[in-house]
Amino acid sequence: MHKLYVKNMVCNRCISAVQQALEKEGLTFAHIQLGEVVLTSTPDNKQLSALKNRLNDLGFDLLDDQRQQIIERIKNIIVTQVHHSEETPKLKLSEILSQSLNKDYSYLSNLFSEVEGITIEKYLINQRIERVKEMLIYDELSLSEIAYKNGYSSVSHLSSQFKKTTGLTPKHFKSTGISQRKSLDSL
Known part of the structure; x- marks a missing residue:
């Protein structure tokens, strides 16, 4: 193998x-x-x-490069958690990453920040916001349902993070921002 x-x-x-x-x-x-x-x-x-x-x-x-391999594995775990999993994880992301990669989270966090120029947490937020954008575009769920499905504690928390990340409120994005979605590999 x-x-x-x-x-x-x-x-x-x-x-x-x-x-x-x-x-x-x-x-x-x-x-x-x-x-x-x-x-x-x-x-x-x-x-x-x-x-x-x-x-x-x-x-x-x-x-x-082994460092790049670790970074890519971190990204893939996050993408899988955010975009391909219907269940809310039982463990914190730091625990999931540490267990999956068999490395200390502080090492993973420092490596990711050094190589990617952003924190793991910021990368996670970016992925979550892209998922929210997708759900807003499909227009099948209320904002409350979207917040719940994406692990936000409230609609206001989601709205605040969405506006901080995109510059738009979810409602404004829904009406005008459809073309602002990013491809996942560009995040």
């Missing part, structure tokens, strides 16, 4: 695209998830180079 770390995988379509790239390069995998591929065998340098080029063409990067 050989693990590869892939930057910019944020959704199920990304997983499908990476899977197709692996198949085109003749590489078999045991498992693919956001940011991580487990190959059934170790690829040679020629295969890795070809895969890297193919992934780059699709907007992904193979990560060789």
